[in-house]
Amino acid sequence: MNKLTHDALWPLEAYARKRDEFRAQVMAHKRDRQVALGDHVRLLFEDEMTIRYQIQEMLRIEKVFEPEGIQDELDAYNPLIPDGQNWKATLMIEFGDPAVRKQELAKLIGIEEAVWMKVNGFDKVHPITNEDLERSNDEKTSSVHFMRFELAPEMVQAVKAGADIYTGCNHSYYSVPAFKLRPEVRNALSEDLIAPS
Incomplete structure (x- = not known):
């Protein structure tokens, strides 16, 4: 890329x-590059x-x-x-009221590592997060996190061949059950990948 x-x-x-x-x-x-995880968390897949x-x-x-x-x-x-073998996303935690946001960010420590992506037929992929700097501490997490989902060559091939993509979040406070991405989002994420030669 x-x-x-x-x-x-x-x-x-x-x-x-x-x-x-x-x-x-x-x-x-x-x-077609955004995915809502529940009511307050959103992923934007960058390109x-x-x-x-x-x-x-x-x-x-x-x-x-x-x-x-x-x-x-x-x-x-x-x-x-993205580099052709991964997806890169910005995770945004969204609460309009600043007082509520402060309370919720204290409960959401570690959420960036609880989000996952899954290519149908393969294991879940958890992200490598915040490679630029640490965005959480013992008291709260940040409202913005940067994520990199590294895919095995077989996963890339499967997506390029049309495999469905799923996502979800297994955070203890903010759990989102697995769901399949809309076809438009799936296709946009497929375009981020380069099939192994």
Whole structure:
């Protein structure tokens, strides 16, 4: 899978002109890359387009135009693009009320390791999480986690051949029974993979 480079990004002025149109494209693209785990946890499966949007938005917000600053953003976000043998996802814990969110995050420590993916016919795959930095402590977990689901070559082949994909969460406080991903999501995740040659 291609990683993003300086040349793949729009300068700030060009992005300002294209932003509304690009944002609409990205929001439509994300619809088939999101999975709700119950009412308060959501997975967004990242790819080149979602990460390109994230970088462009960060550059815009921070008004970064120096090559070194742009490279810092590329270095931070490129690892979130799948490599052809994995899925990479952002897990978001969503509670609107800040007081409720604080209470719930204290109960959800370890949730990022309780989420799993499963290719039909194979064992569950638990993620490698938060490779950039630790996002939990003894008192609470973060509301955002980064996850990498590494797949065996046989799993990749099965997905490319049309196998169903399941997910769920076996956290003691926030359990979500196994369910099959919608065909649109399954197909989007299949496109993230490169079949072994």
